[in-house]
Amino acid sequence: MFLNNINVLCLIICLTDFSRSLPYDNLNHTNLYGNDYGTKWIYFPNGDGFPHYVNLRTPENGIKFDMRRPIDGLIEFRLYIGNDTYSYIELNEIGQPYEKIYQDTTMMIMSSHKPLKIITHGWKSSADKEGVEDIKTAYLETKNVKVITIDWSEVADSIYPWVAYQAKGIGAKVAQFISALHKRYNITGKQFHLIGHSLGAHIMGIAASRSNFTVDRITGLDPARPLFEYPSFKHLENLDPSDADFVDVIHTCCGVLGYEAPTGTVDFYPNSGFPPQPGCGSIQKIFEACSHGRSFHYFSESIKYPEAFPAYHCHDWFDYLGNRCNNYSYMGESTDCAANYFLGDTYGEE
Secondary structure (H helix, E strand, O other), rough: OOOOOOOOOOEEEOOOOOOOOOOOHHHHHHHHOOOOOOOOOEEEEOOOEEEEEEEEOOOOOOOOOOOOOOOOOEEEEEEEEEOOOOOOOOOOOOEOOHHHHHHHHHHHOOOOOOEEEEEEEOOOOOOOOHHHHHHHHHHHHHHOOEEEEEEEEEHHHOOHHHHHHHHHHHHHHHHHHHHHHHHHHHHHHHHEOOOOOOHHHHHHHHHHHOOOOOOOOEEEEEEEEOOOOEEEEOOOOOOOOOHHOOOEOOOOEOOEEOOOOOOOOOEEOHHOOOOOOOOOOOOOHHHHHHHHHHHHHHHHHHHHHHOOEEEEEEEOOHHOOOOOOEEEEEEEOOOOOOEEEOOOOOOOOO
């Protein structure tokens, strides 16, 4: 996957509180833990938002781990039944239910012409944690769609550099799975919408790029930065605009836990995209973890309230502060923009 040359535009969400109007870099918070922070180590949150110390060394610069450790059989694909947020059928890697009793139900659900939403998580998280749960529930309760969640928690619950390296393998397994769905149930590429948070965003990009058809849309929720953008580990692949017909990205912890550079067809930067996001406090390792999770809060709220986040077209964040913006669109599920965007201060549900 290669990042295309794209014209960066900006959309700024219109809010009234400008108390956090300076980008994170200008607040000089990145040096609170010393110059090695974000380069050699970082605090990275688990699925509950609790920050963990992460050593960012890789085999290229000192740390040793077994890159060949198998991941077969460690991924769960859960197909939800109707609008029931608790009942699901577990599918195998070629899209069939493990239990034959569910074959007819699976065929009935998958053969419908409803859009298919496939959602996954990031490091030390799971499909049962808040991010995936919030998005899944919002879809099932408010939209007429099919929903599959992907749980790769048995792989995700290991040291960060190894898990980041395994994103390619997980992505390849997901590619095999969605290609099987495409063929077995005649699901068109236009019906596929892949959604991933943090490392999950890169996994969905890899999956789409390696599938045997063109995926319609990927939503990347604060794609993980460490080892993908900076410091960079050359063996990794990141989400980029070529992975699907449309790639929208929400950045909420720019330059720390999440990508700073645009990585989609359209990129939204709420509250300048830098931490702390509104409501995330003042302790660095806490507000970074909280800000990283704000992306899925914003997105899940946009499913329930499509016009919750009006975003204004600006050249950059400072044009927004100077009221030099014009056209607007909406961040999240209903976005139909065809460029990259920054977003201003945003208040999603807690």
